[in-house]
Amino acid sequence: MGLRERKKWETRQALSWAAVRLAVERGLNNVLVEDIAAEVGVSPRTFNNYFSSKAEAISARHLDRGRQIAAALRARPADESLWEAITHVAVSHAGPDDQRPDPEWTAGVRLMTSEPSVQGEFMKASAAAESELAVAIAERIGADAERDMYPGLVAAAVGAATQVAIQHWLRSDPPVPLTPLLRDALDQIAAGLPQPPTG
Amino acid sequence: MGLRERKKWETRQALSWAAVRLAVERGLNNVLVEDIAAEVGVSPRTFNNYFSSKAEAISARHLDRGRQIAAALRARPADESLWEAITHVAVSHAGPDDQRPDPEWTAGVRLMTSEPSVQGEFMKASAAAESELAVAIAERIGADAERDMYPGLVAAAVGAATQVAIQHWLRSDPPVPLTPLLRDALDQIAAGLPQPPTG
DNA sequence: GATGAAAATTGCTGGTCACGCAATATTGCC
């Protein structure tokens, strides 16, 4: 990657990070685009060259995570079953497996899912990631994502599982780690939803 | 329903409808809030009492549809299995079963899914509807939606199926009816996704 | 019907945002 692109990438990251941090600290409506730009040392106009809204800046990290999942799927061994590969990739990207989730990350996720003006962009980011995931899935199983719904369905189902798992994770009191929830959700979907889990 | 609420409901519908119609005709950026308000014969300020953005107004009808699905599920006979009931309800709300989908509706859906500034609100509407659907599901099977992920998962899966079906439906050329696609998507999810459909 | 309380509509306004455009500064290549 050229120096030029590297620097662009860095400013982008810095802006996104600053947006999240400030919004978590003060609440989103107490953060002006101007503040975020100042934090990074860049003009407000430049902020808008990178992101078309505060919400988009905040959601950018989420989008990157999603893209990483699609990329990671491509890197899984070819002899692994599709669902195994997906489960592995999704779970391993769901953060650390230990009992203490990073409080900053938690706060960021809570921000994205609770603040109405960010929710939309958050979901758009999820959808974009799912879309790339669908392509990766189609490649892996040799299907045509344009013609066949299956890759899209699997991707969307993974997104749905993630979404529900996160939701319950944020609600959990006392806090529980995310990964078991996600694994559980994926398993339920894999089992076919018509049968409620035995219990 | 009192006359008061009825009138509010009517203006709300009128605003939403006008927003969609104008945006489809001219393109969203050529429609001002002022225009929508004028179309309905109401002040621009009043528009914002009903909706906090053009995008929200456009998505309102989609939200209503989703809510109807949740309501319809509650009305299904109790001896029907959950998945049967859901399939029936979802499919029967997916528009007419014939070959010629209402072009206005098609245009509206295409608008909501293609225009970036509406996508977010569109997805928020879907999420809100899914959330209500989850509650209805929990009631039906006697589960606690707060504690158990299953209702949320089923609701999210239905949303995912709908989303993917719509996507393929919009892409289809020559146009195909939506309902078979939706039924297919739901069936695939019901069957458990790890097994690609035989073919 | 008339009346008064509750609620909806409206105009005004301030703060913010997002973007087009043109000028300027920076970068990377030769």
Next chain:
DNA sequence: GGCAATATTGCGTGACCAGCAATTTTCATC
């Protein structure tokens, strides 16, 4: 070191969204 490509910036504009207070409309009660 100079040049072309690209990034940053400042400025200006049009639009949006919400708070507030005033006005109009609705509805329940007499």
